[in-house]
Amino acid sequence: MLSTEQYSSYEEKGFLVLNDFLTLAECESLRTRIEVLANSFQTQEEISVFSTGPDRQLKDRYFLESGNKIRFFLEDSLQQKAFNKCGHALHTLDPVFSKFSHSEKILQLYKDLSLQDPFIVQSMYIFKHAGVGGEVSWHQDATFLFTEPNTVIGLWFALDDASLENGCLWAVPGGHKGPLRSRFHRVNEVELSFTHYDSTPYEVEKAVPLEVKKGSVVVLHSLLPHMSQANASSVSRHAYTLHAFERTTHYPKDNWLRY
Numbered sequence: 091m092l093s094t095e096q097y098s099s100y101e102e103k104g105f106l107v108l109n110d111f112l113t114l115a116e117c118e119s120l121r122t123r124i125e126v127l128a129n130s131f132q133t134q135e136e137i138s139v140f141s142t143g144p145d146r147q148l149k150d151r152y153f154l155e156s157g158n159k160i161r162f163f164l165e166d167s168l169q170q171k172a173f174n175k176c177g178h179a180l181h182t183l184d185p186v187f188s189k190f191s192h193s194e195k196i197l198q199l200y201k202d203l204s205l206q207d208p209f210i211v212q213s214m215y216i217f218k219h220a221g222v223g224g225e226v227s228w229h230q231d232a233t234f235l236f237t238e239p240n241t242v243i244g245l246w247f248a249l250d251d252a253s254l255e256n257g258c259l260w261a262v263p264g265g266h267k268g269p270l271r272s273r274f275h276r277v278n279e280v281e282l283s284f285t286h287y288d289s290t291p292y293e294v295e296k297a298v299p300l301e302v303k304k305g306s307v308v309v310l311h312s313l314l315p316h317m318s319q320a321n322a323s324s325v326s327r328h329a330y331t332l333h334a335f336e337r338t339t340h341y342p343k344d345n346w347l348r349y
């Protein structure tokens with residue numbers, strides 16, 4: 091599926107955009123399904139705020155125990171009752187998301203990206219609702235999903251056109267060649283902590299926006315610094331994401347996510 095040029099570009103930049111990877115029908119099927127799940131979740135009392143800040147998720151059992159469940163998280167800002175995201179086991183527990191996530195073209199893409207036996211460890215549906223979808227600050231995905239050696243690769247499926255206005259991804263080309271800055275990991279059964287390894291700043295002045303059309307997929311190396319701004323526009327920016335690693339690589343027990 092991937093050409094030599096595309097793979098070389100991925101290795102050089104740490105990201106790759108593939109247009110028209112999904113059909114519009116596939117996009118709609120995921121959007122329709124999350125709506126069904128969201129509507130059935132509205133009454134659940136245990137809904138947690140999702141935040142990328144260092145403190146909010148600490149000791150948050152709702153988050154900690156979501157690795158093998160389908161749970162919804164609210165936007166962080168006060169008064170917001172909008173969903174920020176749903177995670178982290180849509181790909182195993184929900185039939186529609188499971189079928190999509192393990193489809194032949196996704197497994198083939200992972201194989202083309204050099205994972206011989208890809209194991210999908212995490213899925214997220216990100217709403218980024220019009221007007222309320224919050225910023226996701228600069229980070230490396232390996233901070234949150236760590237393997238030895240690092241073989242984690244993210245796939246980010248655009249279920250809306252993603253633009254500067256509605257909070258598209260931004261990335262630092264080549265930034266994946268830098269070190270892992272920190273890890274977010276379990277201290278024990280109920281506590282999470284950041285451990286910092288390297289203070290080299292991300293070269294955010296070199297960052298580029300990844301404006302993509304609905305149906306595109308963005309491949310993200312797990313050491314690539316990336317972020318997305320808040321959605322202040324009047325249109326949503328839905329996305330579905332998967333993270334997979336080579337099945338035989340070591341997944342330390344202190345990863346926050348237990349699958």
Ligand code: FE2
Nearest residue numbers: 229230231316
């Ligand atoms: Fe990320």
